[in-house]
Structure formats: structure tokens, C-alpha cells
Amino acid sequence: MRLTILGGGGFRVPLVYGALLNDRAEGRVTHVTLHDLDQDRLTAIARVLADQAARARADGTPGTPPAPEVTVTTDLDEALRGADFVFSAIRVGGLAGRAADERIALDEGVLGQETVGAGGIAYGLRTVPVAVDIARRVARLAPEAWVINFTNPAGLVTEAMSRHLGDRVIGICDSPVGLARRVARTLGVEDPATARADYVGLNHLGWLRGLYVDGRDVLPELFADPERLASFEEGRLFGADWLRSLGSVPNEYLHYYYFNREAVTAYRQAKQTRGAFLRDQQSRFYDELAAARDPAVGQGAAWDAWDRTRAEREATYMAENREAAGAGERTADDLESGGYEYVALALMRAIARDERTTLILNIRNGGVLDILDEAAVIEVPCLVDAAGARPAAVSQLSGHEAGLVAAVKAVERCVLAAGESGSAQEAVKAFALHPLVDSVQVARRLLEGYRNAHPGLGYLRKD
Numbered sequence: 141m142r143l144t145i146l147g148g149g150g151f152r153v154p155l156v157y158g159a160l161l162n163d164r165a166e167g168r169v170t171h172v173t174l175h176d177l178d179q180d181r182l183t184a185i186a187r188v189l190a191d192q193a194a195r196a197r198a199d200g201t202p203g204t205p206p207a208p209e210v211t212v213t214t215d216l217d218e219a220l221r222g223a224d225f226v227f228s229a230i231r232v233g234g235l236a237g238r239a240a241d242e243r244i245a246l247d248e249g250v251l252g253q254e255t256v257g258a259g260g261i262a263y264g265l266r267t268v269p270v271a272v273d274i275a276r277r278v279a280r281l282a283p284e285a286w287v288i289n290f291t292n293p294a295g296l297v298t299e300a301m302s303r304h305l306g307d308r309v310i311g312i313c314d315s316p317v318g319l320a321r322r323v324a325r326t327l328g329v330e331d332p333a334t335a336r337a338d339y340v341g342l343n344h345l346g347w348l349r350g351l352y353v354d355g356r357d358v359l360p361e362l363f364a365d366p367e368r369l370a371s372f373e374e375g376r377l378f379g380a381d382w383l384r385s386l387g388s389v390p391n392e393y394l395h396y397y398y399f400n401r402e403a404v405t406a407y408r409q410a411k412q413t414r415g416a417f418l419r420d421q422q423s424r425f426y427d428e429l430a431a432a433r434d435p436a437v438g439q440g441a442a443w444d445a446w447d448r449t450r451a452e453r454e455a456t457y458m459a460e461n462r463e464a465a466g467a468g469e470r471t472a473d474d475l476e477s478g479g480y481e482y483v484a485l486a487l488m489r490a491i492a493r494d495e496r497t498t499l500i501l502n503i504r505n506g507g508v509l510d511i512l513d514e515a516a517v518i519e520v521p522c523l524v525d526a527a528g529a530r531p532a533a534v535s536q537l538s539g540h541e542a543g544l545v546a547a548v549k550a551v552e553r554c555v556l557a558a559g560e561s562g563s564a565q566e567a568v569k570a571f572a573l574h575p576l577v578d579s580v581q582v583a584r585r586l587l588e589g590y591r592n593a594h595p596g597l598g599y600l601r602k603d
Contacts, residue, residue: 141169141492144219146274147229147291148174148212149181151422151453154446155481156227157189160208161196163485167493168205174212175219182212184429184442191443216274220281225488228274228301229290232267233594235422238415244589246408248582254415255293255344256396257576258586261555264293265567266596268300268559275304286491286528288312288484289502295343296552298502299517300559307528310487311502313343314480315391316519319374320500321479323351323389326372327358336498336521340509340534341541343502343519344393345548347386349535363387388541397544400576417456425449487524494526503529511542516549547575564600 143160145153153174160169172189176182193207213219220226231238241259245252252259271291278287287309289298298311316339324332329351335358338350351359362369369380374389378398383389396403407413412420428445483499490497501522505512508520508531522529537545554570557563564587571583591597 141167141224142171142173142222143169143208143225143227143488144173144175144223144285145227145229146175146216146219147231148219149176149178149185150229150231151185151425151446151449152229152290152481153185154188154192154443154450156484157192157208157210159481159485161192163489164205165489165493167489169208169225169488172208172210173219173223174210175214175216176212177214179212179214180430181426182214184426186210186212187429187442188446191440194440195443216277217281220277220285223282223285224492226278226282226285226287227290227484228271228287228297230267230270230274231291232263232270233596235415235419237266237594238263239413239419240415240593241590242407242413242415244593245586246404246413247589248586249404250578250582250586251396251400251404251407251576252413253393253396256393257574258571260293260296261551261567261570261574262586262590262594262597264296264552264555265558265570265590265600266594267291267293267297268555269599271297271300272304272559275301275309279304286310286488288487290480290484293343293552295502295517295519296555298343299504299515299552300556302504302515302517307504310529311343311517311519312480312483312487313500313502313519314483315344315393316346316348316500317479317483319348319389319391320351322372322374323348323359323362324353326368326375327351327362329353329358337500338535339500339519339521340537341391341519342517342545342548342552344391345397345545346391346519347388347394347537347541348390349388359389362389388538397575418453421449421452487529490524491526491528496523496525498522498532499524499529501529503531506531508532508534509545510536511546512549544575547573558600562599562601564602567600 174182189210238254241262242252245258251257254263289311291297294311294313301309320337321332324335329335336352339348350357363384366380369375377395429442489495498521502517502519505516505518506514520534521532523532551570551574554566558566567587568583571577571586572580
């Protein structure tokens with residue numbers, strides 16, 4: 141089976157390759173094509189993957205299958221031809237673009253996080269046209285391929301691509317998986333994977349509304365125990381009292397909504413934004429590998445450099461939010477990989493081998509949530525097999541949950557309209573209608589600031 145990874149020079153690619161190395165079942169991926177516009181980044185990540193493969197051979201037992209072959213290319217059409225699965229993990233504008241998104245928003249006193257609020261809208265505006273072009277090329281060059289979208293904002297980008305690929309594009313995120321796992325462990329569930337999550341919402345805007353073990357919802361036990369309720373990451377982040385008020389456990393990204401003023405203040409006071417931190421950190425990583433171009437020098441050095449950088453990245457995740465909430469440092473369980481690479485592998489295996497499973501995914505609504513139309517991409521548990529993914533039955537959203545979801549979906553639709561038509565008016569509406577942007581005038585200044593910072597937004601014409 142052949143897998144193509146778009147954004148193959150990206151920092152997270154070794155996580156995916158590591159999952160592939162651990163897959164020993166029949167029909168496994170035997171060839172990986174990495175595509176990126178930056179040849180140097182491709183070369184660096186290919187070296188990390190070579191180190192990974194060497195480590196796997198050294199640690200492997202007799203009969204271990206060979207590591208998937210890796211090829212790299214900067215030609216998108218070449219990367220797509222012959223692919224069975226396409227992982228889309230692009231970052232239009234790079235981390236420098238993310239850093240600019242954050243700073244421009246904060247200068248206006250609003251949140252600039254890459255998937256939430258003004259920053260998410262800016263990221264979506266420059267990503268949607270590129271994602272649509274990719275979708276059209278997949279439809280033409282690899283019509284039987286399945287696209288698994290990692291690209292943020294994941295729900296928005298998946299919906300843009302679904303207009304050209306239908307149900308053959310599926311979005312994934314590790315946040316709901318990590319949330320359900322942490323709650324299950326807190327409740328003493330021996331194998332968290334056996335618990336059924338009633339999780340509902342949009343990407344980075346969802347709530348765990350039930351957790352079923354042997355057909356019984358055990359989530360009420362969590363709300364009845366203040367000590368356990370405050371013991372895991374979301375409990376420390378949101379506070380036990382607020383979780384009891386909600387009667388559900390929100391995705392960690394809801395902290396930007398429920399504690400917006402505190403989050404904006406913390407981000408404005410931080411030494412640098414998250415995007416700027418990652419930009420500088422990953423620049424050092426790529427520079428370190430470029431300084432030792434001879435693969436024979438320091439065998440394993442590429443992997444070691446990547447792993448050190450990954451550990452630092454995980455430890456500092458949402459640090460400003462935790463500081464604002466007084467949540468303290470991340471625990472060992474929190475630092476465990478969210479597992480999106482294993483979600484992707486499980487999804488791919490279910491489709492390719494008809495291994496029926498249930499996963500929380502971003503797919504078209506199809507009538508599951510009654511507040512949204514059928515084409516709206518939502519994030520819910522799905523039944524997956526060779527026919528693809530279908531949303532499972534979930535509980536309907538409560539009043540305030542439904543209000544937030546409807547408002548943010550309306551914003552996403554404005555972004556999609558702007559991306560398709562090039563209308564600056566639709567882009568301004570996207571900013572102005574978002575719950576975390578409080579002024580039409582701020583919305584207009586945000587768009588102007590982003591257009592000045594990103595040449596790729598030149599397609600937005602003044603109506």
C-alpha cells in the first residue's frame with residue numbers, strides 16, 4: 141500500500157512513520173512519499189526517518205518486515221499519482237505565518253491562536269484555496285485514494301475539500317482521543333480504549349457528554365467526586381466547579397472561549413507567542429541537521445535532535461492557558477503523545493482491510509446534529525470500515541453548546557465563501573461574526589493587517 145504525506149517536510153511526520161513501523165499486519169504501508177515545497181526540510185525529515193528505521197531494525201525481532209521505503213519530491217502531481225492514501229498536513233505560510241497571525245490579533249486585543257478566533261480565520265483564509273487545489277488534483281490524479289486531513293483548522297479544511305472529494309476526505313484530531321482517555325483513566329477504567337465516548341461538536345469546539353463502559357455512563361461518577369474532577373488536565377484547566385456547572389467535559393480549546401480575557405492577557409504578557417516559539421525552535425532543529433549534512437556523521441543524531449525538540453514542544457503546550465488557570469505543569473500522562481498518528485493508522489487500516497472500528501473523526505453531518513445541515517463537517521464518533529466513515533448516533537447539543545457551534549460554523553461558512561469567491565466582504569464577516577471578535581471595525585483592521593502580512597491573501601479583492 142502506498143501512502144503520500146503532503147507537508148512531508150513537517151516536524152510531525154516522524155510520529156506517523158513511527159506508527160507505520162509498528163504495523164506488522166498484512167496489507168501494511170510499504171512505500172511512503174513525502175511531498176513538500178522545501179527540499180531542505182524534506183532532506184532533514186528523511187534523515188530522521190532513516191534513523192527511525194535503523195533503530196527499528198536494531199530493536200526488531202526475527203521476521204520483522206522491512207521499514208516502508210521513503211521517497212521525497214517537490215512535485216505535487218508526482219506525489220499524488222498511485223497513492224492509496226493521502227495524508228494532508230500542509231502549513232500554508234509556515235510557522236512564520238502563524239507567528240504573524242498571533243501577533244496581529246493580539247495587537248488588536250483579540251485571540252490569535254492558530255485554530256480559534258482571528259488567528260484561525262486568517263489561517264483558514266490562506267489555506268482553503270490551497271486545500272481546494274489539492275482536492276481537485278486528487279480527484280483527477282488519484283480518484284480512488286482516501287484523503288486523511290491533518291491540516292488545521294481541521295474541520296474547516298475538511299469541509300472545503302469535501303466539496304470536491306465527498307466522503308473520501310476525513311479529518312482527524314488527537315484532542316478528543318486524549319480527552320476521553322484521560323477521563324477514562326481518572327475513573328479507573330482498566331482499558332480506556334474499551335470505553336465509548338459520547339463526544340459532540342466541531343473540531344476544537346466539542347464536549348465529552350458521556351462515557352460508556354459496558355453500556356453504563358460513568359461520567360456522572362466524575363462530577364460526583366470533586367477530588368477526581370480536579371485531578372486531570374481539563375479539570376485543572378477549567379476548574380471543578382465550572383465542569384460541574386456544564387455537566388460535560390469540554391475540549392481543552394474551549395478554554396479560549398470560557399476564559400477568553402484571561403487567555404488573551406496571558407498571551408499578551410508572554411515573552412513570545414506559541415507560533416514564534418515553534419518557529420524559532422524548529423528553525424534551530426532544521427539548522428542543526430543542515431550543519432551535519434553527511435549522513436555518516438553521528439548516526440542517529442537526526443533522530444536524537446528531533447526527539448529532544450518534540451519533548452520540549454509537548455512540555456510547553458498551552459503553557460499560557462495553564463498559567464492563567466493556575467493549572468501547573470503537565471503531568472506524565474498529559475505529556476504522552478495525543479496519538480493522532482495512531483488514529484490515522486487505525487482509520488487507514490479500517491478502510492483498507494475492512495477492520496470495523498469506532499473513531500472520533502471530522503466528517504459530514506448527514507443529519508446527525510439537527511442544528512446543522514447535512515454538508516456541515518462535524519467532529520463525532522464514527523463507524524469506519526471499507527465503505528469509509530459514517531457518524532454514529534450521539535446526544536444532541538445543549539443550548540449554549542448549540543449556540544457556540546452554530547455561530548462558529550457560520551464563521552467557517554464565511555471563510556469558505558471568501559476562499560471560493562475572493563470576496564473581502566465575506567472575510568470581514570468571518571472575523572466580525574466570531575464570538576471572540578467584538579467589533580466590525582476590529583474585523584476590518586484584522587483583515588487589512590493580515591493582507592499586508594501575507595501575500596497569499598492577495599486574492600481577496602475589495603468588493
